[in-house]
Amino acid sequence: MYFKYCAKCGEKLNDIKCGDDFCKICPSCKQIYGSSPFPVVEVLVVNEFNEILLLKQNYISESKWTVVSGYVNDAETLEEAVAREVKEETGQTVIKCQYISSYYFEPKQLIMIGFLVYVNKAEFSISSEVNDIRWYKIDEVDAVIARENNCSGMHFDKCRPYLEN
Numbered sequence: 001m002y003f004k005y006c007a008k009c010g011e012k013l014n015d016i017k018c019g020d021d022f023c024k025i026c027p028s029c030k031q032i033y034g035s036s037p038f039p040v041v042e043v044l045v046v047n048e049f050n051e052i053l054l055l056k057q058n059y060i061s062e063s064k065w066t067v068v069s070g071y072v073n074d075a076e077t078l079e080e081a082v083a084r085e086v087k088e089e090t091g092q093t094v095i096k097c098q099y100i101s102s103y104y105f106e107p108k109q110l111i112m113i114g115f116l117v118y119v120n121k122a123e124f125s126i127s128s129e130v131n132d133i134r135w136y137k138i139d140e141v142d143a144v145i146a147r148e149n150n151c152s153g154m155h156f157d158k159c160r161p162y163l164e165n
């Protein structure tokens, strides 16, 4: 994603070289813009019984289930975004967070940053975006997880070697 105008003050941006990279700079407020995609965390949640938490979100898929995901907020670390999204969408508390892999989602120019997180199974508390939620056994996930136009399936595959049988 290339910006043409400053998101802070609206001034038209100029080209600038930052080291070896081509960037844009605002001539007025000096804010620098890279050609960055938007960061989104993609989170596979596992509990102490080796169950995988999946969400049913009808705006994403009518039939398939997805992992927790969400935009990273301003002034927030990736780990904070992970813990916040998991809490907001599922009610679970993250006790350990491990980076696994990243994925570029071209349709929306997103960089999906994939984590595997561990929680102690707790009561569900879901956001309004979530239509259904449940724990799956690891060998049940493949049949239900979203792979079309969604990174959930790919992320599950990358996490699979880290999960116990």
Ligand SMILES: [Zn+2]
Binding pocket: 006, 007, 008, 009, 010, 011, 026, 027, 028, 029, 030, 031
């Ligand atoms: Zn500006």
